[in-house]
Amino acid sequence: MSNPQTYEFTSKTVQTEYPLIDNDPHFKRVVRYARPSDYVHGTVAAAAGPGLLYTMEKMAPSHVGKGGFARAMRLCGVIGLTGGFFYFYQRSILRFYGMSENRREIDLDMREMVDRVKAGLPLYGESQLTPSMQGVAARQSRYSALFMGVLPWFNFVNHNQHGVDTAKYYQQAEKELETERLAKGGA
Numbered sequence: 001m002s003n004p005q006t007y008e009f010t011s012k013t014v015q016t017e018y019p020l021i022d023n024d025p026h027f028k029r030v031v032r033y034a035r036p037s038d039y040v041h042g043t044v045a046a047a048a049g050p051g052l053l054y055t056m057e058k059m060a061p062s063h064v065g066k067g068g069f070a071r072a073m074r075l076c077g078v079i080g081l082t083g084g085f086f087y088f089y090q091r092s093i094l095r096f097y098g099m100s101e102n103r104r105e106i107d108l109d110m111r112e113m114v115d116r117v118k119a120g121l122p123l124y125g126e127s128q129l130t131p132s133m134q135g136v137a138a139r140q141s142r143y144s145a146l147f148m149g150v151l152p153w154f155n156f157v158n159h160n161q162h163g164v165d166t167a168k169y170y171q172q173a174e175k176e177l178e179t180e181r182l183a184k185g186g187a
Helices: 027-032 036-059 068-096 103-119 131-141 167-186
Strands: none
Touching: 027 068, 036 068, 103 167
């Protein structure tokens, strides 16, 4: 006998200086909300490793022979790109957690979610997973970016467990719809 009952646990909210937007944002959303400064910091971090290796090679040549330095540069470039991407991603996702200044992201989040409510779409997208598996995915990736240096883990699952009260989106959508209705009726 299968039990269709699912359990949705409230997630712990970390007290931060800034408001929580989402404690488990989807990967695409984190990248989409990134600021230009995140791209700059990620690019600088990615270029730092190969740049430093090149500088050290010019100052004190290693004399590794034909092709040795090129292989080292490629490896350093891959490691640099990976580290630069993690740094970029972490800067962006920490704003969702409310761990750094996030006024721009709050406004983007409110606009995106209100537009989804007005369009009649699910707030956090549609998922192919069962509600039970969505809960498992949410519990596995919630606040996962805080452990990024040890185990990179991203949320690729659409689910509705994000640690915030979604009523604010529906209330704002009602206000905007009422304002639009009054503007049309009064014109």
